[in-house]
Amino acid sequence: MQLLSRHAECLFWLGRYIERTSSLARILLVQTAFDRGRASGSGWSWLLTLFDDADDFAKRYPEPSSRNVIRYYLNDRENLGSVVGSLGAARANARALRAMVSTEFWMQINRTYRRVDALPSELESESRLAQTCEQIQTDCYALLGIAQSTFYRDAGWRFFELGLEIERADQMSRLLDVRFAQIQAGTAEHGDTLGDFTHWSMLLRACGGHHAFRRLVSGPLQPMNIAQFLIFEQSFARSIAHCAMEIDGTVTQLRTHCGLPTPSRLLKRISDLHDLLHLAQRDPGLVRYLHGFNDAVQRELIALTNDLAVCYFGLEDQALAATAATSVPSETTPPRPPAQGSQSQSQDQSQKQGQSQSQSQDRSQATATAAPTTTTSRSQAKNQPSD
Amino acid sequence: MAKLHAFRDPSQPALLSTYRPGHSFCELIGDGEENRPRLLQFWQRLEQMALPDLTVRAADAVNELFERGVTFTVYSDRDAIDRTLPFDVIPRVLTAAEWKHIEAGVKQRVAALNLFLTDLYGAQKILDDGIVPRDLILSNPYYRPEMRGFTPPRGVYVHVAGIDLVRGRDGEFLVLEDNARTPSGVSYVIENRHLMQRAFPDLIEGFSVRDVSEYGQRLREKLAETAPEGVMDPQIVLLSPGVFNSAYYEHIFLAREMGVPLVEGRDLLVKDKRLYARTISGLHPVDVVYRRVDDAFLDPEAFNPESMLGVPGLMSCLRAGTVTVANMPGTGVADDKAVYAYMPRIIQYYLGEEAILPNVDTYICREEKDLAYVLENLGELVVKPVGESGGYGIVVGPKASAAEIEACRKVLLDNPANFIAQPMIDLSVCPTLTDEGVAPRHVDLRPFAVTGKDTWVLPGGLTRVALRKGSIIVNSSQGGGTKDTWVLYPEGSAPVSGPQAAGGEASVQTQAQGRRTV
Numbered sequence: 001m002q003l004l005s006r007h008a009e010c011l012f013w014l015g016r017y018i019e020r021t022s023s024l025a026r027i028l029l030v031q032t033a034f035d036r037g038r039a040s041g042s043g044w045s046w047l048l049t050l051f052d053d054a055d056d057f058a059k060r061y062p063e064p065s066s067r068n069v070i071r072y073y074l075n076d077r078e079n080l081g082s083v084v085g086s087l088g089a090a091r092a093n094a095r096a097l098r099a100m101v102s103t104e105f106w107m108q109i110n111r112t113y114r115r116v117d118a119l120p121s122e123l124e125s126e127s128r129l130a131q132t133c134e135q136i137q138t139d140c141y142a143l144l145g146i147a148q149s150t151f152y153r154d155a156g157w158r159f160f161e162l163g164l165e166i167e168r169a170d171q172m173s174r175l176l177d178v179r180f181a182q183i184q185a186g187t188a189e190h191g192d193t194l195g196d197f198t199h200w201s202m203l204l205r206a207c208g209g210h211h212a213f214r215r216l217v218s219g220p221l222q223p224m225n226i227a228q229f230l231i232f233e234q235s236f237a238r239s240i241a242h243c244a245m246e247i248d249g250t251v252t253q254l255r256t257h258c259g260l261p262t263p264s265r266l267l268k269r270i271s272d273l274h275d276l277l278h279l280a281q282r283d284p285g286l287v288r289y290l291h292g293f294n295d296a297v298q299r300e301l302i303a304l305t306n307d308l309a310v311c312y313f314g315l316e317d318q319a320l321a322a323t324a325a326t327s328v329p330s331e332t333t334p335p336r337p338p339a340q341g342s343q344s345q346s347q348d349q350s351q352k353q354g355q356s357q358s359q360s361q362d363r364s365q366a367t368a369t370a371a372p373t374t375t376t377s378r379s380q381a382k383n384q385p386s387d
Numbered sequence: 388m389a390k391l392h393a394f395r396d397p398s399q400p401a402l403l404s405t406y407r408p409g410h411s412f413c414e415l416i417g418d419g420e421e422n423r424p425r426l427l428q429f430w431q432r433l434e435q436m437a438l439p440d441l442t443v444r445a446a447d448a449v450n451e452l453f454e455r456g457v458t459f460t461v462y463s464d465r466d467a468i469d470r471t472l473p474f475d476v477i478p479r480v481l482t483a484a485e486w487k488h489i490e491a492g493v494k495q496r497v498a499a500l501n502l503f504l505t506d507l508y509g510a511q512k513i514l515d516d517g518i519v520p521r522d523l524i525l526s527n528p529y530y531r532p533e534m535r536g537f538t539p540p541r542g543v544y545v546h547v548a549g550i551d552l553v554r555g556r557d558g559e560f561l562v563l564e565d566n567a568r569t570p571s572g573v574s575y576v577i578e579n580r581h582l583m584q585r586a587f588p589d590l591i592e593g594f595s596v597r598d599v600s601e602y603g604q605r606l607r608e609k610l611a612e613t614a615p616e617g618v619m620d621p622q623i624v625l626l627s628p629g630v631f632n633s634a635y636y637e638h639i640f641l642a643r644e645m646g647v648p649l650v651e652g653r654d655l656l657v658k659d660k661r662l663y664a665r666t667i668s669g670l671h672p673v674d675v676v677y678r679r680v681d682d683a684f685l686d687p688e689a690f691n692p693e694s695m696l697g698v699p700g701l702m703s704c705l706r707a708g709t710v711t712v713a714n715m716p717g718t719g720v721a722d723d724k725a726v727y728a729y730m731p732r733i734i735q736y737y738l739g740e741e742a743i744l745p746n747v748d749t750y751i752c753r754e755e756k757d758l759a760y761v762l763e764n765l766g767e768l769v770v771k772p773v774g775e776s777g778g779y780g781i782v783v784g785p786k787a788s789a790a791e792i793e794a795c796r797k798v799l800l801d802n803p804a805n806f807i808a809q810p811m812i813d814l815s816v817c818p819t820l821t822d823e824g825v826a827p828r829h830v831d832l833r834p835f836a837v838t839g840k841d842t843w844v845l846p847g848g849l850t851r852v853a854l855r856k857g858s859i860i861v862n863s864s865q866g867g868g869t870k871d872t873w874v875l876y877p878e879g880s881a882p883v884s885g886p887q888a889a890g891g892e893a894s895v896q897t898q899a900q901g902r903r904t905v
Contacts, residue, residue: 001622002666004654095630099639099649103455110469155667260668312667 002260005314007100008159010093012308015163017090022140023171024083028073029133030206032126044069050178051081067122070129075119083136084116102150105143112139155258158250162308165250169243170301172230175203177294200226207238224287232281240297244273247304263311266304273300401434402441403818408827412558412815414479429480432590438824445476445820448586457578457640459633459863472575473868475819476587479830479850483877486597489552489560489834490844492744495734497548497836500567500721502737504544508534508717518736519729523753527726529568529719531682533689537706539715540613543838546677546713547606549573549849552744552832554815561747561812563831565730567722568714569679572849572869573835574637577602577644579871580847595876597846602835603644605843610645610675612839613711621674621711623647624664626655628680628696638679645677652680657700660707675711676701682716690716724773724807725751747812753804761808762799765792768808770799781860785811814859817870819852829853831861832872846874 031044045064048054053072054064060078061068075084091113094101116136123129144164151157179199200223204210213229213236233239248270254260280286280293309315412418415426415433449471452458458469481489506513507524508531514521524530549570551563580599583591607623614621627638629651642649654664655673663670678685684694689702704710720726728749731742750757750768761768765784772780782795799806816827834848850870851861861867 001648001664001671002668004648004650005665005667006651006654008667092630098630098635099642107454159667314665 003155003159005312007097008156009309009313010096011100011156011160012163012313014090014093014097015160016167017086017093018140018143019164019167020171021083021086021090022137022144023167024073024081024086025133025136025140026208027175027206028070028083029130029137030202032130032133033205046178047073050174053079053081071122074123074129074132075116075121084119087113087116087136100152100156102146104150105146108139108143108146112136112143115139153257155254155260158254158258159308159312161250162247165243165246166301166305168238169240169247170298172207172238172240172243173294173297173301175206176227176230177291178203197221197223203230209236209238212236227287227290228281232277241277244270244277248274260312263307266307266311269300269304269307273297273304276300402436402438402825403430403434406818406825406827408816410556411813411827411829412554412556413827414554414815414817414830418556418558426480426482429594432593433477433818433825436590441476441820444586445474448476448582449474451586452578452582455578457574458636472863473854474579474582475828475852475854475868475870476583477818477820477825478583478590478871478873479817479832480873480875481832483875483880485560486846486874488743489832490846492560492562492742493548493550493834493836493844494842495738495740495743496550496562496565496730497545497838497842499730499734499737500545500548500565500718501543501838503733504715504718504721505538505542506737507720508537508544513733513736516736518732519726523725524720527720527723529682529717529723531717531720533702534715534717540615540711541840543613543713544715544718545721546609546613546715546838548836548838549833550744550836552834553747553812555812558815560744560832562727562730562742562744563747563812564724565722565727566833567718569681570833570835571634571637571679572833572851573602573845574640575869576835576845576847576849576872578640579869583871591873594873595880597874597876599845599847602837602845603641603646605845606641606677606837607645607647609837609839609843610677610711610713613713614674615708615711618674622664622672623675623677624650624655624673626650626652626676626678626680626698628684632679634679641677647677652695652697655698655701657698657704660700660703660709662698662701662704662710673710675713677713682719685712685716724771725753725804728807747809750808752799752806752808757808758799758803761806762796765796767810769811770795770806770808772805773807783811783859786857811859814853814861817850817852819854819870821854821856826856828856829859829861830870847872848874 027047027050031047044066047069048057048064056079057064057069057072061072072079073082076082077084079085080089087109091109094106094109098106119132123132147160151160179196201210201221204213204221204226207230209230212233213226216229216233217225229236230239232241234241234245236242251262251266251270255262276293276296283289286293306315408416415430417426452471452474453469458471503513511521513519514524545567547570549566549572551566552560553563554560577599610623611621614623623645624647625638625642625645627635627642627649629635632638638649648664650664655676656663656665656670658670662673662676664673665671680696683691684696686697686699686701687694688699690697701710701712702716705712705716727746728751731746734740734742750761752758752761761770766787768784770782770784782791784792784795787795814829814831817830818825819828821828830850830852832848832850835845836842837845850872851863851867852870853859853861853866854868855866858866863869
């Protein structure tokens with residue numbers, strides 16, 4: 001019997017949440033370093049722009065001080081897009097996959113989660129923050145390394161990789177969009193422009209590309225060069241072009257190694273992503289249109305996630321009927337598993353069945369898989385497991 | 388490399404020098420009248436161990452269980468906490484003769500249970516003949532009228548059974564309870580053994596202990612034998628309530644041991660009275676469901692409509708004969724504590740045999756005469772609610788306060804049919820590692836039987852131990868732990884454990900010396 005759709009979906013989101021956690025930690029780390037050379041109070045609020053969290057943040061915090069923003073993104077349990085939130089979601093998926101993932105992986109994700117979970121709500125110093133972020137990043141690398149060394153290479157591994165690469169591309173497109181969004185919103189500091197050197201330098205470091213970039217370009221840092229590198233450099237593992245190539249290759253493997261049909265809509269989607277990149281690469285004014293480009297990339301990635309859900313995770317979709325290549329019989333595909341509210345009920349039943357001793361749960365624990373998204377990039381960024 | 392071996396410092400007292408089982412039957416030394424020769428060797432082996440060493444290694448062993456994820460899950464407000472079931476490192480040993488008796492008794496019991504259930508959901512002869520009161524069955528909450536008129540493949544209702552046994556002062560095995568719904572705990576039997584082999588190779592070496600690791604394959608084989616007619620290579624799945632079930636680890640373990648997918652209700656769907664699993668390549672037909680979901684949650688169309696854990700329409704597949712569900716729905720009526728009292732008569736009725744494993748004397752409080760006796764003797768009896776499991780709601784007369792006795796009398800009078808009572812059994816004890824050294828603690832035994840064409844009993848079982856001094860309640864929810872359970876081969880008939888088994892005592896000596904240099 002082939003892999004269960006639910007397990008495939010969990011593996012996909014496991015990959016995404018680990019990558020998301022890692023990316024978040026890296027961004028916090030770089031900002032910490034960057035902040036040291038500046039007057040206090042600078043910098044941190046751009047994170048809210050990056051993840052489009054300003055509204056949610058304003059509901060619970062009086063002001064976007066560095067202290068508040070750090071707390072919001074590091075260990076605010078109510079923010080599902082925080083480090084502790086993403087990691088919790090990754091762990092919930094791993095729990096649902098315990099029959100599939102290695103014991104080593106399960107232990108490592110528990111250790112990582114416990115470490116973050118035990119953090120005080122406010123860190124005593126910035127150096128402590130830097131240490132913490134480094135530790136989280138290292139923990140995430142360890143997780144990926146254990147996965148790489150121990151996961152069984154069936155279709156599930158490909159879905160794990162797809163999650164990883166899609167999230168990586170998504171995170172990159174968001175990073176590239178920060179400056180534009182800041183200027184657009186009139187919140188850029190120090191009269192910075194789109195071509196501000198410090199910003200691009202920080203960006204390069206935020207995605208761990210500084211060393212690699214320097215091997216390629218020896219002259220002064222040019223915003224255009226950096227943007228080109230981060231988007232199109234095939235040899236840079238976090239570039240959007242590299243991720244697109246990996247996604248393409250992994251989907252191919254689903255067919256060649258795992259014997260799965262590749263529905264035409266999926267092939268079309270990947271080809272659209274490539275086209276988008278090719279066109280942009282030929283555009284000399286790309287930096288000026290970066291925001292539109294980033295939006296387009298994020299939309300493609302959301303659509304791709306949705307396509308995967310339809311083709312492999314059993315998501316009900318009208319388009320399915322039109323796609324002959326897939327073998328899921330559409331007319332009988334039942335409704336999606338219950339989401340959100342009903343989960344706590346099934347969880348409650350599940351516990352009663354084993355005379356478990358507890359009563360209630362944190363909602364964020366109550367989940368194993370992630371519901372695919374539909375419309376905005378915002379919901380994509382926030383997509384939390386919900387059923 | 389020399390294996391670690393506990394070497395006893397001659398200046399320290401022997402491990403068992405202060406061990407006093409009192410009046411209880413001791414699993415190691417018997418009734419105290421004479422040392423049983425077969426276990427003498429084991430006694431001697433234990434005597435060579437040093438308490439501090441044993442304590443340290445026991446702690447390491449428990450830590451290893453945790454590291455390997457052999458856990459059950461407890462939920463707090465904020466988090467899911469993985470705990471290990473307390474594990475005692477001193478094994479419980481059963482001789483070949485004892486096992487032969489148990490095995491025959493369990494097989495007899497399971498055969499009777501299946502015949503009984505087939506009859507209850509079929510002709511109901513046993514009710515017509517007045518052996519078991521009709522209203523006791525028909526008013527039982529676990530009786531499933533939906534099963535009426537349906538005969539499962541090979542007449543097997545109870546594919547997996549766990550029969551709880553205890554030993555009284557005379558050492559005779561008695562059945563305390565039948566578990567015919569979804570008995571759990573078998574993963575501990577196997578994991579405990581693996582743990583002992585890794586952590587205490589020096590303890591097990593030289594003994595001819597029967598292997599327990601084939602359980603998963605046997606279960607798979609028996610489930611395949613009961614697949615719907617005409618299905619040659621059935622697709623089996625294990626249906627779990629999901630990650631929030633405290634036995635989730637066992638579900639993972641068994642799915643892995645059997646080599647079958649671990650599914651949840653939402654992974655399955657019914658189409659035209661056929662069951663399917665949703666996979667990445669579409670719908671895949673399923674023939675046999677080993678379910679660890681209770682009857683009530685199995686199919687919202689047939690049972691509890693609120694259930695999110697089951698599969699709508701599963702019962703229609705079952706009745707159409709396209710899928711086998713193990714255990715079948717409706718088995719709860721047979722392992723009910725009130726029906727239990729009739730088991731010796733049920734065995735006699737269907738098999739024409741005496742029960743090989745007798746029941747504990749049981750007073751059925753729904754019967755006036757018994758109720759009067761129970762009320763008269765509350766201080767001497769153990770009163771149990773019939774519908775509960777996990778040791779909840781039990782009142783142990785001899786250990787209860789006057790107030791507790793009176794409270795018990797009141798609930799008894801309110802609803803006598805909900806209770807049975809049994810004399811307090813002085814459960815057998817086993818040497819157990821405690822804070823005060825090695826001390827006697829009460830144990831029971833749950834052997835597991837799987838049934839297809841015939842019945843196979845796992846040569847071992849779950850020995851649960853009441854870790855609290857004097858306690859006779861062994862349930863894990865009430866402070867119980869587990870022990871590895873060794874079933875020995877008949878003398879001279881079998882392979883012995885350990886790589887240097889042939890060396891016997893000599894090799895043990897060598898290792899003891901090796902330990903000094905480590």
